[in-house]
Amino acid sequence: MTEPLKLIQVEVLRxxxxxxEKPYPATYTIPFNDDMSVLxxxxxxxxxxxxxxxxxxxxxxxxxxSCGMMIDGVPALACHSxxxxxxxxxLRVEALDHFPVERDLVxxxxxxxxxxxxxxxxxxxxxxxxxxxxxxLQTPVERxxxxxxxxxxxxxxxxxxxxxxxxxxxxxxxxVMALLxxxxxxxxxxxxxxxxxxxxxxxxxxxxxxxGYCSQVCPKGVDPANAVNINKINSARDFFLGxxxxxxxxxxxxxxVVNGPGYVRPMxxxxxxxxxxxxxxxxxxxxxxxxxxxLVLLAGLASLASGESAYNGWLSxxxxxxxxxxxxxxxxxxxxxxxxxxxxxxxxMPPLIVRGKRVAAxxxxxxxxxxxxxxxxxxxLIVWSLAS
Amino acid sequence: xxxxxxxxxFWALFGAGGMLAALTGPAxxxxxxxxxxxxxxxxxxxxxYHNMQAFAQHGLGKLFLLAIVVLYMWHAAHRxxxxxxxxxxxxxxxxxxxxxxxxxxxxxxxxxxLLAVGF
Numbered sequence: 001m002t003e004p005l006k007l008i009q010v011e012v013l014r015x016x017x018x019x020x021e022k023p024y025p026a027t028y029t030i031p032f033n034d035d036m037s038v039l040x041x042x043x044x045x046x047x048x049x050x051x052x053x054x055x056x057x058x059x060x061x062x063x064x065x066s067c068g069m070m071i072d073g074v075p076a077l078a079c080h081s082x083x084x085x086x087x088x089x090x091l092r093v094e095a096l097d098h099f100p101v102e103r104d105l106v107x108x109x110x111x112x113x114x115x116x117x118x119x120x121x122x123x124x125x126x127x128x129x130x131x132x133x134x135x136x137l138q139t140p141v142e143r144x145x146x147x148x149x150x151x152x153x154x155x156x157x158x159x160x161x162x163x164x165x166x167x168x169x170x171x172x173x174x175x176v177m178a179l180l181x182x183x184x185x186x187x188x189x190x191x192x193x194x195x196x197x198x199x200x201x202x203x204x205x206x207x208x209x210x211x212g213y214c215s216q217v218c219p220k221g222v223d224p225a226n227a228v229n230i231n232k233i234n235s236a237r238d239f240f241l242g243x244x245x246x247x248x249x250x251x252x253x254x255x256x257v258v259n260g261p262g263y264v265r266p267m268x269x270x271x272x273x274x275x276x277x278x279x280x281x282x283x284x285x286x287x288x289x290x291x292x293x294x295l296v297l298l299a300g301l302a303s304l305a306s307g308e309s310a311y312n313g314w315l316s317x318x319x320x321x322x323x324x325x326x327x328x329x330x331x332x333x334x335x336x337x338x339x340x341x342x343x344x345x346x347x348x349m350p351p352l353i354v355r356g357k358r359v360a361a362x363x364x365x366x367x368x369x370x371x372x373x374x375x376x377x378x379x380x381l382i383v384w385s386l387a388s
Numbered sequence: 389x390x391x392x393x394x395x396x397x398f399w400a401l402f403g404a405g406g407m408l409a410a411l412t413g414p415a416x417x418x419x420x421x422x423x424x425x426x427x428x429x430x431x432x433x434x435x436x437y438h439n440m441q442a443f444a445q446h447g448l449g450k451l452f453l454l455a456i457v458v459l460y461m462w463h464a465a466h467r468x469x470x471x472x473x474x475x476x477x478x479x480x481x482x483x484x485x486x487x488x489x490x491x492x493x494x495x496x497x498x499x500x501x502l503l504a505v506g507f
Binding site: 236301306319323324330334337375383384388 | 390391392393394395396397399400405406407409410411412413414415416417418419420421422423424427430431433434435437439440441443444453456457460461463464465467468470471473474476490494497498500501502504505
């Protein structure tokens with residue numbers, strides 16, 4: 001070693017089912033240098049300090065998807081995270097959230113595997129082709145429809161990032177839905193109608209509340225939140241315009257819920273654990289103010305219908321301290337609603353392709369904000385022209 | 389075979405209301421804030437009885453007011469229903485009836501008030 005060694009504390013959440021009632025933190029002090037990954041830190045602990053430590057790993061290069069764990073509270077691949085980024089704090093390592101802890105950093109993946117198998121994660125030939133008909137050709141545009149979703153390595157980080165999966169294991173979840181979408185979007189595939197049956201169920205896409213954190217943690221640049229939300233649109237189209245399901249299509253197998261072996265960690269207070277979740281809850285709570293404000297307007301309409309004095313009473317309530325306080329809070333909520341609505345929009349709408357290139361997320365968000373500003377100005381113009 | 393969810397109905401209303409609130413919400417709250425300092429920037433009789441009566445009697449005004457109250461309510465009802473699950477009140481017939489029922493009741497009342505305002 002040419003560089004001086006520094007020491008870092010690594011806190012590992014240990015769980016040995018034959019002797020521990022529940023997981024407990026164990027702290028190790030290890031030397032590290034700048035190119036040491038978290039996986040190497042665990043290997044150091046296992047080789048030098050405590051050979052009983054268990055974790056999964058294989059490729060060391062972010063392609064096998066084995067070493068996913070909570071690193072400093074964030075789902076990440078241990079081989080894809082550097083120890084130096086956590087120094088001088090304590091490096092906290094825990095088994096992936098939302099899965100039972102089988103032992104130490106090893107989770108029971110049975111539920112994920114069962115769900116993955118149930119969606120037919122392979123090409124179901126659209127037509128039977130003979131050898132002499134040659135390959136099934138695909139244009140670059142056709143390939144573009146599914147390419148990013150085929151990069152999934154089944155590492156389950158997105159499941160550890162999804163509170164809806166954590167609270168309800170019937171939900172098919174982000175990664176499996178991204179793979180379902182990958183095959184549905186493939187021009188060579190013929191099982192879309194069958195898979196839509198899974199999409200259309202409550203546990204298909206409809207348990208998703210567009211938290212969006214799944215896409216943030218994906219180590220392969222897949223956007224599972226987009227796959228799920230594109231399929232809400234597909235499912236709604238199916239619902240309103242009639243199912244595209246072929247009458248002779250075979251029914252799909254049930255999406256299983258498998259309670260794998262291990263310690264199940266409680267979900268209580270889940271949203272306090274992560275700034276992304278706090279922002280999500282803040283976004284969702286704007287709905288309370290939208291509802292209250294709509295009811296205030298409804299009261300105004302009712303008073304308008306019952307005469308001038310009732311209406312003037314409503315007007316003076318608007319100007320009262322209570323009315324003003326409500327308006328301050330409602331204005332903040334509406335502004336945050338507007339911003340967060342357009343912030344999540346790149347994930348909730350299908351990709352926008354202009355001249356062969358996908359429009360960037362930032363462009364979509366800021367176009368939305370621009371539209372909100374324009375409609376605000378338009379409303380003011382209308383009010384002024386009506387009043388004068 | 390898995391049961392098809394009827395969520396698309398509520399989700400479509402949620403989406404329409406969310407988009408409408410994102411585009412019009414801040415402006416409307418700004419305009420109805422009668423007790424806050426910026427009131428002087430707006431036309432004094434903007435919300436007067438006669439102005440608003442004329443607005444609510446006009447077809448386009450009616451449509452606008454109805455869309456605002458109805459879609460805001462359905463947007464909020466769906467989001468609150470989903471958030472109840474997040475805070476530990478699990479989905480079921482009762483939370484669903486309370487959330488969507490309130491939105492339905494508000495929609496009916498808004499339509500009734502707009503009819504009563506006359507044409």
